[in-house]
Amino acid sequence: MDANGVRIxxxxxxxxxxxxxxxxxxxxSNVLEAAPDMHRDSVKEWYYGNAEKERLGPYSFKEMRDLxxxxxxxPKTQCWAHGVDGWRPLHTVPQLKWCIMxxxxxxxxxxxxxxxxxxxxxxxxxxxxxxxxxxxxxxPLPRFKRLLSDSSNLSHIVxxxxxxDPILVEKVAVLLRHVMRDNPQLQRLYHTGVFFxxxxxxxxxxxxxxxxxxLFIMVWFHYW
Numbered sequence: 001m002d003a004n005g006v007r008i009x010x011x012x013x014x015x016x017x018x019x020x021x022x023x024x025x026x027x028x029s030n031v032l033e034a035a036p037d038m039h040r041d042s043v044k045e046w047y048y049g050n051a052e053k054e055r056l057g058p059y060s061f062k063e064m065r066d067l068x069x070x071x072x073x074x075p076k077t078q079c080w081a082h083g084v085d086g087w088r089p090l091h092t093v094p095q096l097k098w099c100i101m102x103x104x105x106x107x108x109x110x111x112x113x114x115x116x117x118x119x120x121x122x123x124x125x126x127x128x129x130x131x132x133x134x135x136x137x138x139x140p141l142p143r144f145k146r147l148l149s150d151s152s153n154l155s156h157i158v159x160x161x162x163x164x165d166p167i168l169v170e171k172v173a174v175l176l177r178h179v180m181r182d183n184p185q186l187q188r189l190y191h192t193g194v195f196f197x198x199x200x201x202x203x204x205x206x207x208x209x210x211x212x213x214x215l216f217i218m219v220w221f222h223y224w
Contacts, residue, residue, distance in 0.1 A: 177208075
């Protein structure tokens, strides 16, 4: 926590969206738009250069990797894609930093890495509960939960629901239940789109999701 490790872990969580071998959920939108040979890695959504003078693209993620290998992209090259908050240097965009700049051989795929990180976060929340042995609410909220409650971290955690991976969705639901219990920043959760994302999920492991949503709704009505 002192070395900004929570933010690094959250950045690594976002890589789960790049796992191309995960089964795609057959929603009406992607059934109509998808082609038999379509892969997530081939979607052209990345730009580089400068928003005002030189804007090159769009490129697929694979093409961006090829541009990096050929030396056309540098760590300080300005990059942008839909969902990225403005033009940013390549080394500050998690997907590009960890999947293009990073060297070495990964031992986990993106989904397994996200599962490992979510398990770590759930364990940390259990080590630092929101209530003591007498069931009294602890104030201030444990630091780890305050860090995860920050809007910049919370939104990325919630967006893992859009992977529609049953394991990740369940882990996210459990983590949110731990983080948001007795959390005075609960209102931030409602700005992340969590309920819309949950309604899009078509998996059958609904019990942990239902427990989390029930807790959020009960607390919300209590505040109001």
